[in-house]
Amino acid sequence: MNIGNASELSGLPVKTIRYYEEIDLVKPARAENGYRFYSKDDVLYLNFLNRARKLGFSVSECRLLLSLYNDTERSSSEVKTLALQKVETIEAKILELTSMKNMLSKLAQSCHGDNRPDCPILDEIAGKATI
Amino acid sequence: MNIGNASELSGLPVKTIRYYEEIDLVKPARAENGYRFYSKDDVLYLNFLNRARKLGFSVSECRLLLSLYNDTERSSSEVKTLALQKVETIEAKILELTSMKNMLSKLAQSCHGDNRPDCPILDEIAGKATI
């Protein structure tokens, strides 16, 4: 099938699919007219990539997952380790964001938020601690 | 003071400070030998930027905050609105990451993680739901 079709079936934008070819993730055959031709397996890979990306894996991690997927000799522990590492980094990001959120909420609460210019948020960011 | 000194006082890497000049965030004077010369105010601004970035504001939001900081006519509500919007986007990110984390944890739990090749994580990512 052509790239537009593959895009619909995989849920990935056409541009992204071309990009994945460029970086050697999914390399389709070519028709005589030069159009990319995607096999069912190609579409499966594109779907795989779409899901893995949504799970938070980077493109290079996806590359690894894809090679593991195609490696019938793989050990499942390898994949599990990757997944658990990713869980950890996600947890770390959540903690960081939570602390940012708490800071900002506290700052926002301390600001009266009216037409007057004095603003504890800016004061605090500037280092003139007022809270 | 020179850029190295400004870097120490603000906590920003030298490269970053040069970058902030390039994008017209903090433009220092120049000494006769061509070296950047940072005033106390400049360092205050760099500190401000460092903190605002750590709070999750983008560089362009920082630009706005900095102009508000220097605008004695500002209304504090403007700043408060920005802060609350940022809290919302951070919350959204946290939710997204949490759902990613839950998915991945569930997948990892379902995988025996030994030397055998069969792996529910890969199967699930590929769309062959087995959970």
Add this chain to the structure above:
DNA sequence: ATAAAGCCTCCAGTAACTGGAAGGTCAAGC
């Protein structure tokens, strides 16, 4: 005098796409 540290500019690279220009191809309708 010389070596190390610090400064300068400019160029390139990162992650993962996204947008747009210029142009070839294909299917449908008249």
Add this chain to the structure above:
DNA sequence: GCTTGACCTTCCAGTTACTGGAGGCTTTAT
């Protein structure tokens, strides 16, 4: 047979916020 529009191609540039490195001054310390 011709046109129109959708779809495809390549290539180039832009996004975010830096970061690294090369090549080359200037300053400081020994």
